[in-house]
Amino acid sequence: MSESEQLLPKLPLDELLGEVQSRLQAVVAARDGVHALLEAVVSIGRDLELETALRRIVEAAIDLVDCRYGALGVIGDDGQLAQFIPIGVTEEQIARIAHWPHGRGLLGLLIKEPETLRLAEISGHPESYGFPEGHPPMHSFLGVPIRIRDEVFGNLYLTEKRNGRDFDEQDEIIVKALATAAGIAIENARLYDATRRREIWLDASAEVTQALLSGSEVGDALGLIVAHARAMAAAQSAVVVVPNGAGRLMRVVAADGEGAASLADLEFSAAGTLSAAVLESGEPRAVNELRLGAEPSPLLDRMPDGPALLVPLGAPPRVRGVLVLVKSKGESPFVGPAVRMLHAFAGQAAVGLELADTRREAERHGLVDDRERIARDLHDVVVQRLFASAMSLTAVARLIDRPDLAARVQHTVDDLDATIRQIRSTIFALQSARDDVAPxxxxxxxxxxxxxxxxxxxxxxxxxxxxxxxxxxxxxxxxxxxxxxxxxxxxxxxxxxxxxxxxxxxxxxxxxxxxxxxxxxxxxxxxxxxxxxxxxxxxxxxxxxxxxxxxxxxxxxxxxxxxxxxx
Missing domain, CATH: 3.30.565.10 (Histidine kinase-like ATPase, C-terminal domain)
Incomplete structure (x- = not known):
């Protein structure tokens, strides 16, 4: 046997060519995967809007591993899901789901133990909690944490790989690489979002404060507050409610957005309502989803049934009212940065309302002081001079021999007396014109x-x-x-x-x-x-x-x- 014959592997030629072709296809697939991953990294870093960036991350992950559903769960300060962004589920499907994810089961496991999790069947895992009523069926699963430096920002959840396949090791590597790039993109988006929110907050606060201190009516200023707050929160509807009737009733004093006409001047009992609870505590309260009949008042029933946020206007014990913001059903709940911004805006608006009240009170006191000064001058100068003139004329009348002339002088004295009485009546009216006393x-x-x-x-x-x-x-x-x-x-x-x-x-x-x-x-x-x-x-x-x-x-x-x- 020649040396060349000994070097050739003992494989049929077709099998050898098939192996070469398979390895070439793997190389091409790997190259395509790397290209797709690079394109996805560029795509998610292209937009600095945080909400848009988060959606791009999920969409890129779905495309890279070829699955039907994906979601990104943002972990809040309390260790629970503060935001959940699903992709692949329609609005109609979302509307049929009984409740928004709370971070239980496998989602909660990834929060507690932020490590990659790959499953062929979700229901087979001991931590599986099951799906809420109306949730589409899902089987295969891949979960990958997203880290920003040493902080776990959230988790990528991918399910239902197409054609009935399971997620493999290659999918896991690609998604982990994407999650690393996503952490950088999210950090940049968060910095941009914080800067943008600060600018919006400053502009809105400045406009409201200027309107209040320039003499605008409180009702107009409250209209500005709800309009700006609704724009800042991207909410569908916003109202301001204030206590009325010794706190037993609540009344809508300003409304903006969907259903504003039906909400204007709405009055309802404060007992058992979220508005009364926020008014008493002075702390904002976020609700992931409003349900019909969630409280015994008609307010929230007339607003959209999505996520809600209730923010106090002011701090205890001077909480003037409650700002209520509601999004459409299926939209992301209000999260930490947005809640803090709206709370700060509401607090600044409440300070402006207090300053406006103080200014109006000072103007009223100034008006009362002016009235009292005028009344004093009328009494001390005008009345005294008229009285002296009347007495002088009375003395002169006694010295006049002609009755007709004496009668004319006496008539003038009578007119002066009537004028004095009229001026005294005016003096009393000026002195009693106070808004803070009983009429x-x-x-x-x-x-x-x-x-x-x-x-x-x-x-x-x-x-x-x-x-x-x-x-x-x-x-x-x-x-x-x-x-x-x-x-x-x-x-x-x-x-x-x-x-x-x-x-x-x-x-x-x-x-x-x-x-x-x-x-x-x-x-x-x-x-x-x-x-x-x-x-x-x-x-x-x-x-x-x-x-x-x-x-x-x-x-x-x-x-x-x-x-x-x-x-």
């Missing part, structure tokens, strides 16, 4: 007379004499208010007057109300039910009432009762 009798009387200006076409004259706010008991005050309303209503409807003078006086232990007009006078055969009502109110307090013709025409109504009504 006084003077203020209530002025509030009745002022609106009559538009109905009459001219301003009625009003004189308030005596210590009306201190000397008139509540029982009498509650009667004189409707009496004045009825008397003015009669003038508006029947008198056709061009002048009305109203005098309310508390003196000598009695309260007197006089309403005089220059109209057509009392009808002889008209209805008197209104006058009978005024008579009854007076007699109930031991007083009297009359309506008579004026000396110069028109009607004079006099209603008089004792300040201490008889029992």
């Amino acid at each position: 006084t009798l003077r203020g209530r009387l002025v509030d009745i007379v002022e609106p009559a200006r538009e109905q009459l076409g001219f301003a009625p004259g009003l004189q308030l004499i005596g210590e009306l706010d201190n000397a008139v008991p509540d029982e009498v005050a509650e009667q004189v208010i409707p009496v004045l309303q009825e008397a003015l209503s009669n003038v508006v409807r029947h008198a056709r007057a061009s002048r009305v003078d109203i005098v309310v006086e508390a003196s000598a232990g009695r309260l007197r109300l006089t309403v005089a007009d220059d109209g057509v006078g009392l009808p002889q055969d008209g209805r008197r039910s209104g006058l009978a009502n005024l008579t009854e109110r007076a007699e109930r307090l031991g007083g009297s009432f009359e309506a008579v013709a004026g000396d110069a025409g028109g009607t004079v109504v006099r209603w008089e009762v004792p300040l201490q009504p008889s029992r």
